[in-house]
Amino acid sequence: MKITKEEILYVANLARLNVDDVEVEKLAAQIGDILSYVDTLEKVDTDGVEPTTHAIDLTNALREDVVHPHLGAEKTLANAPDEEENMFVVPKVVG
Amino acid sequence: MEYEVVIGLEIHAQLKTNTKIFCGCSTAFGAEPNSQTCPVCTGMPGVLPVLNKTAVAYAARAGVATNCTINRVNRFARKNYFYPDLPLGYQITQFALPIAEHGHLDIELPDGGTKRIGITRIHMENDAGKLNHDPMRPISLVNLNRAGVPLIEIVSEPDMRSAAEAGVLVRKMHQLVRHIGVCDGNMEEGSLRCDANVSLRPKGQEEFGTRTEMKNLNSFRNIERAIRYEISRQTDILDNGGEVIQETRLWNADKEISTSMRSKEDAHDYRYFPDPDLLPVVIDDAWYDEIVKSLPELPDAMKARYVETLGLPVGDAEVLTSTLELATYFDACLAALGTPTPKQAKLAANWVMGSVLALLHTEGMSLATVPVSADMLAGLLTLVEKDVISGTMAKTVFEEMAATGKEAKIIVEEKGLAQVSDTSEIEGIVDTILANNPSEVEAFRGGKKKLMGFFVGQVMKATKGKGNPKVVNQLLGEKLK
Numbered sequence: 372m373k374i375t376k377e378e379i380l381y382v383a384n385l386a387r388l389n390v391d392d393v394e395v396e397k398l399a400a401q402i403g404d405i406l407s408y409v410d411t412l413e414k415v416d417t418d419g420v421e422p423t424t425h426a427i428d429l430t431n432a433l434r435e436d437v438v439h440p441h442l443g444a445e446k447t448l449a450n451a452p453d454e455e456e457n458m459f460v461v462p463k464v465v466g
Numbered sequence: 467m468e469y470e471v472v473i474g475l476e477i478h479a480q481l482k483t484n485t486k487i488f489c490g491c492s493t494a495f496g497a498e499p500n501s502q503t504c505p506v507c508t509g510m511p512g513v514l515p516v517l518n519k520t521a522v523a524y525a526a527r528a529g530v531a532t533n534c535t536i537n538r539v540n541r542f543a544r545k546n547y548f549y550p551d552l553p554l555g556y557q558i559t560q561f562a563l564p565i566a567e568h569g570h571l572d573i574e575l576p577d578g579g580t581k582r583i584g585i586t587r588i589h590m591e592n593d594a595g596k597l598n599h600d601p602m603r604p605i606s607l608v609n610l611n612r613a614g615v616p617l618i619e620i621v622s623e624p625d626m627r628s629a630a631e632a633g634v635l636v637r638k639m640h641q642l643v644r645h646i647g648v649c650d651g652n653m654e655e656g657s658l659r660c661d662a663n664v665s666l667r668p669k670g671q672e673e674f675g676t677r678t679e680m681k682n683l684n685s686f687r688n689i690e691r692a693i694r695y696e697i698s699r700q701t702d703i704l705d706n707g708g709e710v711i712q713e714t715r716l717w718n719a720d721k722e723i724s725t726s727m728r729s730k731e732d733a734h735d736y737r738y739f740p741d742p743d744l745l746p747v748v749i750d751d752a753w754y755d756e757i758v759k760s761l762p763e764l765p766d767a768m769k770a771r772y773v774e775t776l777g778l779p780v781g782d783a784e785v786l787t788s789t790l791e792l793a794t795y796f797d798a799c800l801a802a803l804g805t806p807t808p809k810q811a812k813l814a815a816n817w818v819m820g821s822v823l824a825l826l827h828t829e830g831m832s833l834a835t836v837p838v839s840a841d842m843l844a845g846l847l848t849l850v851e852k853d854v855i856s857g858t859m860a861k862t863v864f865e866e867m868a869a870t871g872k873e874a875k876i877i878v879e880e881k882g883l884a885q886v887s888d889t890s891e892i893e894g895i896v897d898t899i900l901a902n903n904p905s906e907v908e909a910f911r912g913g914k915k916k917l918m919g920f921f922v923g924q925v926m927k928a929t930k931g932k933g934n935p936k937v938v939n940q941l942l943g944e945k946l947k
Contacts, residue, residue: 385546385735385737387548424541424740424742424746425742425745425746429745430539430745430746430747430748431745431746431747431748432516432517432744432745433516433517433518433519433522434485434490434516434517434518434519435519435520436483436484436485436518436519436520436521437484437485437490438484438485438490438491438492439485439489439490439491439504441491441492441501441502441503441504442503442504442505443501444498444499444500444501444503447500447503447504447508447610448500455605455607456499456607457498457499457500457501457609458499458500458598458607458608458609459500459550459607459608459610460605460606460607460608461550461605461606461607461608462604462605462606463599463600463603463604463605463606464549464550464597464599464606
């Protein structure tokens with residue numbers, strides 16, 4: 372399957388990845404190969420097969436609505452590059 | 467040119483669960499920043515979400531209450547985008563198979579008619595964290611206490627044709643989610659939020675125009691104002707031969723304008739796919755029945771019952787069903803009265819809407835703690851009904867009940883407030899009054915009929931207000947002939 376340079380740049384942008392021209396060529400070829408391999412699945416006859424999202428036929432892994440002990444702000448923020456007033460500091464986002 | 471306005475709403479309601487949708491962190495509002503967090507809701511690597519059963523039940527309740535079909539098998543999907551308030555890098559929501567769809571709600575129009583608004587779907591999802599923008603420095607602070615709080619998003623069909631209709635739907639939805647106990651409806655705290663999709667099309671045209679999405683509408687007033695603003699903005703563009711750009715706009719309540727929120731090059735491509743970490747949700751017959759049974763009588767049904775069975779005016783029914791608590795109080799009062807006649811029902815309604823609501827407003831009490839319970843109010847009304855006390859005296863007794871928490875009957879006994887209906891007792895008093903005021907009696911008989919008020923007043927004074935006005939009037943009438 373042929374993947375264009377534009378498609379690679381589009382997907383990279385969605386994933387917030389910077390890729391240079393050399394990487395774009397390489398990734399286009401690799402992703403093309405992966406998709407061609409996945410295309411093999413198209414050959415399988417799926418007539419009458421329900422679309423599946425899980426390999427195992429399980430449903431309803433549910434939890435009762437009971438509060439558990441909290442980790443606490445200190446632990447939650449332990450690996451934050453920057454914090455202030457018990458909150459994560461990030462570059463300003465508007466909206 | 468004349469345009470037709472087309473409006474669809476997306477209403478986000480936080481579910482009133484104790485814990486978040488995929489972890490056991492508390493959802494209590496107003497806690498210290500990031501104190502209600504854990505590895506799941508902060509998106510740490512390797513953690514797995516586990517769905518809150520109550521959140522599913524509440525979402526399904528909302529679906530049933532809006533006449534939706536409940537998808538007995540529904541599932542979660544990932545909506546991928548980056549934003550600092552979304553630690554996972556994706557929102558867990560429902561896409562292909564939401565919990566509820568194809569519903570409707572009838573709204574009341576100002577002209578007295580009703581209009582059916584389609585409910586496209588209701589899906590479950592997690593809320594994002596809260597961003598605090600520093601006014602001075604180029605930083606934002608992230609608080610993840612809200613991240614993972616369960617939401618339902620209620621999506622309407624583009625069935626509304628004015629800002630007023632949109633306002634009615636939001637109010638109705640707000641009342642409904644509170645009534646069925648799935649959302650506290652606190653708009654200041656963001657428990658209920660609304661986005662509006664607005665477009666215009668030339669009158670008579672079938673095809674929809676380009677729409678914009680207005681975000682951040684967090685009060686009833688803002689919703690209608692923002693939509694009106696957007697209608698005039700789009701009208702200006704179209705009248706001047708321009709084209710409306712499909713975009714998300716943010717309402718600024720202080721400046722009363724909206725601004726474009728996201729630039730064009732930031733294309734939306736959410737790449738939804740089924741979340742492999744969450745299993746499909748199956749609502750079997752037993753669970754479905756349990757959910758249906760958990761619903762109280764819905765506001766529209768209550769209103770219809772008050773109007774059709776009890777004969778109450780529509781306006782009264784609206785007030786009494788404004789909250790479930792008030793309607794429950796009124797119903798309890800009716801039940802204590804037995805099988806009330808329309809006259810009794812109206813009397814009870816007047817007391818609930820008058821004295822009881824006034825007590826709540828002036829004393830800041832809730833119906834749960836109000837000293838005059840529904841049973842006690844019924845006791846008071848029974849005394850009025852049986853002519854033990856007059857309606858005027860009942861007001862005094864009610865005040866005493868509110869102050870002391872005592873039953874009406876006890877107060878009437880203790881204070882000797884029962885009205886005197888015994889004809890012989892009142893007759894004696896009437897005779898004395900007439901004997902002491904011979905000139906007034908003469909004047910009355912001579913044609914000064916206005917003096918009747920004077921005689922009634924004298925008798926009431928002598929009985930300390932306890933004389934049964936009917937008996938007093940009757941006796942005076944007979945004796946003054």
